[in-house]
Amino acid sequence: MSKPKNQCSKTHGAPKVKERDQKVCIRFKCTVLNTLMDVLRHRPGWVEVKDEGEWDFYWCDVSWLRENFDHTYMDEHVRISHFRNHYELTRKNYMVKNLKRFRKQLEREVGKLEAAKCDFFPKTFELPSDYHLFVEEFRKTPGITWIMKPVARSQGKGIFLFRKLKDIMDWRKDVGRSDDQKDDIPVENYVAQRYIENPYLIGGRKFDLRVYVLVMSYIPLRAWLYRDGFVRFSNTRFTLSSIDDHYVHLTNVAVQKTSPDYDPEKGCKWMIQRFRQYLTSKHGPEMVETLFRDMDNIFIKSLQSVQKVIISDKHCFELYGYDILIDQDLKPWLLEVNASPSLAASSQEDYQLKTCLLEDTLHIVDMEARLTGKEKRVGGFDLMWNDGPVSREEEGIDTAGTGNFVANTHLGCNNDRKKQLRQLFCSFHSQKKVTS
């Protein structure tokens, strides 16, 4: 039942209709037409609502959120797939600001060593506001390459590389010119970032990693890490001599799809398990463990840096797509965080991965109220942070301080999610039978 607050508000999420045999009916709304739709439609007990109907669950896009979130009243059980001000983490300029501020805070409160753990993003300056700071840094280290990225665009659009200030002078002039002509077009914000010139190469090609992190709440911070992910390869061999060749440097599949070399049958992706095995056979297990631990650190620190800024609404959850680049010293760098990672599938394997990812996300969102809240693993997701680090060991043994702590993350490891889900839900079923 909708209870209008005033003329322009809507309520969603009237009490669920319960059928006689205790099955719940969950109304969902979803605007994307791809893997997600398949998953939602196949979920038992979930019913799609169209247009203006009421919903209990909405996988919205960010533009809807911007326009409607503030005027929408949601019942307690309703869930929505974004946080109101997620852009604090996902827009490059805000993320940089938050991370810098967090780093300073850590330095003040804990010490230099802890603050150094935040050094996973290359030196970045927001333009045009930090232009002078940028020029100072630029002059300090001449000859290196910088990359210019528009703050709010995705899929590799608008990105270019440069080595000389002259190159961006020209660009500035262009931007300035259009500013004069049409005053209502705002100057787009860019970030200038130090380009990583020594990326790790496989088969002579550059690649980046896409990893999925699910955040259920910010206060307290609860984050889950998905075991699967993939490695996206650039279609052409890496060389610093051709910085105009977008295809060499940008690894988004969207850009690669337009490269003349691109063969859709080939697929430019590896599953992260394969990547982990490849590295292990080349460098040994210890170095690979260190690399993955450093990546855990990136996820946690980046979320902590926006923890106090993001409005933690209990209706919200968010599935982030992290883009990580690895350099030749096996150090991971954070490129960016995506609030709406692409859910379209580029191959059968990809479809499989995304379907399982979304199913497990919905298990954790738990509209069916099946979980106890004490789980450390659901399907392919491992609980990475629960208002504190989560250990692989059983509870009761507090090893966080003793150095024997092993984090409960299994990125790139075996994902026997079907088995785990069966065990998880079977035990609930039998518990329910006992209690009812």
Next chain:
Amino acid sequence: MLQEEEDLSLTIAQIVQKLKGSRLYAQLERQAWVSLQKPEIKLETLKEDIKEFFRITGWEKKLHNAVYSELTVFPLPRHPAAPPEHLKEPLVYMRKAQGSWEKRILKSLNSMCTELSIPLARKRPVVEQKELLNKWNEMGTDEPDLSLFRPVYAPKDFLEVLINLRNPNYENGEHLNFKTHLGLIQVPLKVKYISELKEFFVELSLNTGQLGIDDATQVPPELFENEHVRLGQKEPIHSMDSKTEVLAEQDSAAAQQYIRQGSPTALRAELWALILNVSNQPEDLLYYEQLKSNVIQHDLLVDSLIYKDVKLTASNDDYYFVFEDYLYQVLLCFSRDTAVLGHFAYNSASPPKSYIRGKLGMEDYAVFYPPNGVIPFHGFSMYVAPLCFLYHEPSKLYQIFREMYVRFFFRLHSISSHHSGIVSLCLLFETLLQTHLPQLFYHLREIGAQPLRISFKWMVRAFSGYLATDQLLLLWDRILGYNSLEILAVLAAAVFAFRAVNLMEVTSLAAAEAVLADLSTLKVMPLLQIFLFATVT
């Protein structure tokens, strides 16, 4: 007794003969001279002291490994009066079949050459040489027009030849009886029964730990994995008992025994190098550079075939496309490596000959073509692709591939009676299936889907490109460990057994192919264990 002693001394003499020309011999000699400077070497006990010196400094181990390598690769000599053809292949009808197959291949190659009017070999102009040198690390970006080239042959052509093999001395009989073999291969070769296979593969049995099974998530690592990894280690760990760490000891024979239970991912590259007796000497690097300069200077027709094969197979594979450039670097050099000609002494095949233009038939102007005597076929590059996962330095990758080829892979495309030859593998596969899954075999035969037609391509490629990479590497661990390819036939039969229920319901060859099209989710070791040790026979 006397005969055995004679055989032994003959073997020793042959091995000594072979090693005398090798680099190891020169190094040992030099080391012996150097050791004379040392105070512990005394003139009265010169022989013993030098032996002791070799033992302490690890040279004895190297000699050990070299001898072991020779014994493994070269078959033992038979009767001293046996002609060299017998070493290649003792059965006459097999030799004849191989000879006529080779003639066909060469004819096909020559006719392609004439049709396209491309010479079999030509020297590159200097400009082209420079260009190729610049592009050496990214030859995959080249897009030459290969549409007119066709692979010289594909595995299914080879299968037809094998199907038509007949022993002229063997009377098959017109009437079907219980001894009739229902499969495609109709030659009477000895293959192992399942009881013999159980003995042969005893380390794969149910109560022995395996990597590929007992390192799965539910099994606590203390039970098997930790100990097995520790045993493989590089650094000697001092322990109470006399267990020695395989890599620390650098012993090929021990490594071969160890790897029967699988190799830990991090140690695999080194273990394989140890078993294949491939080391990183500066001479090897120089040799590779020499081959590379041969590639730069001369262009062979075979190169285009290699390009085409890589583009058709490895580049389209989801996992191996990344290694495209490495494949060219290895295969182009491989074609020019005359050291490979040595393996024809025990290979039933012989290198094809070609003649300098205008001098057809004159033996003085005959050369082997390609220089290594191996004409690539469709799918050849898949032998190299999985190795790129382990070795990243081109000359090491090259050596490992070459060694794998002259020990194992050549047997998969030449006609011989060897127990690891493709003919025996096919027969072993069919026999296992007919004996242990007779209903399935009969059903498939009735619907026109002879099982070998489906499994042949798996075996010819040693399952490369069909299994997931980590599973493939576990399988190849066992090939190295047992020094035999028979495991390929056993795995093929195990796959059919695994999917038997679905296969019983199909009604056509195409449907059967569809059931067996995707092997990428299979776990190799459990399948093998179940088939060998847990199936009721």
